[in-house]
Amino acid sequence: MNPTRGGWVIMLTIAFAMLLAVVHLPSEVPSWWGWLRPSWLVLVVFYWVMALPHRLGMISAWVTGLLVDVLYADPLGVNGFCLAALTYVTWSFYERFRMYSVAQQGAVVFLLVLGTEFIRMCAQHFGRDGALSWWILIPAVTSTIAWPFVAWALRRVRLQLAVE
Amino acid sequence: MALAIVSALLLVVDLNSRLLSPLRSVLATIVSPIYVIAESPYRVGQSASATLSTRESLINENEELRKRNFELAQITQQFVALREENARLRQLLGSRQRLDAKVLVAELIGVVPSPTTFQVEIDKGADAGVFVGQAVIDADGLFGQVVEVAQFSSRVMLLVDAAHAVPVQVSRNDFRSIAAGTGRMDRLELEYVPVTADIRVGDTLVSSGLGGHFPRGYPVGEVTSVVVDPTMTYAQVTAKPIAALDRSRHVLLVFDANAQVKNEAPAVPSDGAEAAHEDPR
Numbered sequence: 001m002n003p004t005r006g007g008w009v010i011m012l013t014i015a016f017a018m019l020l021a022v023v024h025l026p027s028e029v030p031s032w033w034g035w036l037r038p039s040w041l042v043l044v045v046f047y048w049v050m051a052l053p054h055r056l057g058m059i060s061a062w063v064t065g066l067l068v069d070v071l072y073a074d075p076l077g078v079n080g081f082c083l084a085a086l087t088y089v090t091w092s093f094y095e096r097f098r099m100y101s102v103a104q105q106g107a108v109v110f111l112l113v114l115g116t117e118f119i120r121m122c123a124q125h126f127g128r129d130g131a132l133s134w135w136i137l138i139p140a141v142t143s144t145i146a147w148p149f150v151a152w153a154l155r156r157v158r159l160q161l162a163v164e
Numbered sequence: 165m166a167l168a169i170v171s172a173l174l175l176v177v178d179l180n181s182r183l184l185s186p187l188r189s190v191l192a193t194i195v196s197p198i199y200v201i202a203e204s205p206y207r208v209g210q211s212a213s214a215t216l217s218t219r220e221s222l223i224n225e226n227e228e229l230r231k232r233n234f235e236l237a238q239i240t241q242q243f244v245a246l247r248e249e250n251a252r253l254r255q256l257l258g259s260r261q262r263l264d265a266k267v268l269v270a271e272l273i274g275v276v277p278s279p280t281t282f283q284v285e286i287d288k289g290a291d292a293g294v295f296v297g298q299a300v301i302d303a304d305g306l307f308g309q310v311v312e313v314a315q316f317s318s319r320v321m322l323l324v325d326a327a328h329a330v331p332v333q334v335s336r337n338d339f340r341s342i343a344a345g346t347g348r349m350d351r352l353e354l355e356y357v358p359v360t361a362d363i364r365v366g367d368t369l370v371s372s373g374l375g376g377h378f379p380r381g382y383p384v385g386e387v388t389s390v391v392v393d394p395t396m397t398y399a400q401v402t403a404k405p406i407a408a409l410d411r412s413r414h415v416l417l418v419f420d421a422n423a424q425v426k427n428e429a430p431a432v433p434s435d436g437a438e439a440a441h442e443d444p445r
Contacts (some may be wrong), residue, residue, distance in 0.1 A: 077174030
C-alpha cells in the first residue's frame with residue numbers, strides 16, 4: 001500500500017475493522033451473541049478491492065491476515081489465506097461486482113463470508129479439535145445485513161478524502 | 165498460488181510445533197494496542213464508577229474490606245502455624261520442603277472475540293518475565309495458562325477452552341484425573357474416570373501438579389454431576405470452574421511453579437502419559 005494518495009485511509013479503515021472485530025460484549029450477555037458479529041474485515045477488504053483494485057494487493061491482504069490470525073488466536077496463515085483468496089476473487093470479478101445492485105453484492109458478501117468462516121472453522125477443527133457447526137451461517141447473514149451500511153460509509157470516506 | 169502454499173506451510177508448522185512463536189509474538193506486539201483501545205470503554209466505565217461513587221458507598225466498602233482483611237489476617241495466622249508444622253512433618257518424612265510461589269498481578273486488557281476460543285489478553289508480557297505455559301490464577305482458583313507472549317502483553321487460554329486440560333485431584337481422597345475444557349464457560353469434564361471411582365457431586369477438584377505446568381493445590385472446579393452408566397467404560401463427570409472466568413479483571417501469574425513441582429514425589433508412569441495431554445497445542 002502506497003501511503004500517498006490516501007493509502008493511510010485504507011490502512012486506518014482496516015485497523016478500525018480490526019478494532020470492531022475485537023470489541024467484546026459485556027460478560028453478562030450469553031456467549032452465543034458473539035456469533036452475531038459481522039466479519040468487518042471481510043467487508044472492508046472486499047469494498048476496497050472492488051472500489052480500488054490497484055491499491056490493495058494480495059500481498060498486503062495476506063499480511064493483514066497474519067495480523068488477524070494473532071488477533072483472533074487462530075492458527076497462523078488461515079486468515080492470511082482467506083483474505084488473499086478473497087482479494088483474488090474480488091479482483092477477478094471487480095468490474096462485474098461494481099455493476100451489481102446492493103442486494104446482489106450482499107449475496108456475494110454472504111458467500112465470501114461463509115467461505116472464510118468455513119476455512120477458519122476447518123483449520124480450528126483439524127488443528128485444535130474445535131467443533132464443526134452450522135453457526136457460521138449467522139456471521140454470514142449479519143455481514144450481509146451490515147454490507148449496505150459499510151459500503152455507504154466507506155464510499156463517503158473514499159470520496160471525502162479523495163482516496164484513489 | 166504461492167501465497168496459498170506459504171499459508172498452508174505456515175498453518176501446518178504452526179499447528180504442529182512452536183517454531184513460529186517468535187513470529188507470533190512479534191505480530192502480537194503489533195496488534196496488542198488494538199486490544200487496549202477496544203477495552204478502553206470498559207476501563208473508562210470502571211474509573212468513572214470509581215470516581216463518581218458516593219462517600220457513603222465508599223465508607224461501606226471500606227468497612228467491608230476492613231472486615232474481610234481482619235478475617236484473612238486471622239486465617240493467615242493459622243496458615244503460618246500449619247505451614248511450619250507441614251514443613252516439620254515433611255522433614256520427618258524425608259521429602260523436601262515446598263517452596264512458596266511468587267506471583268505477579270496482571271490486568272485483563274482484552275478478550276479474544278471468537279465464540280469458540282476462550283482466551284484473554286493481559287497487560288504483562290516478556291518484559292515482565294512472563295513465559296509460555298505459565299499458570300494463571302485469580303482470587304478464587306485456577307484461571308488458565310499463558311499460550312503466547314508478546315513484548316508488553318500476553319495471551320492466556322482459559323481452562324474451559326476446548327483445547328485445554330489440566331491434571332487435577334479430588335481434594336477429599338486424592339483421586340487423580342484430568343479436567344478438560346468443553347468450550348463452555350461454566351463446564352469442565354473429567355476424562356477417563358472409571359465407573360468405580362469414588363467421586364461425588366460437590367467434591368472440590370484441585371490442581372495435582374503432575375505434568376509440571378501447574379502448581380499444586382489450587383482449586384480448579386467443583387463437581388456438578390456424576391453420571392454412571394454401566395454400559396459405558398468411563399463415568400461422565402462434569403465440574404464447574406471455581407475461578408470467576410468471565411468476571412475477573414485482575415489475575416495472578418504464578419512463578420516458580422516448576423521449582424515446586426520438581427520437589428514432589430515422582431509421578432506414576434500412567435499419569436505422566438496423561439499429563440502430556442495438558443499442553444494446549
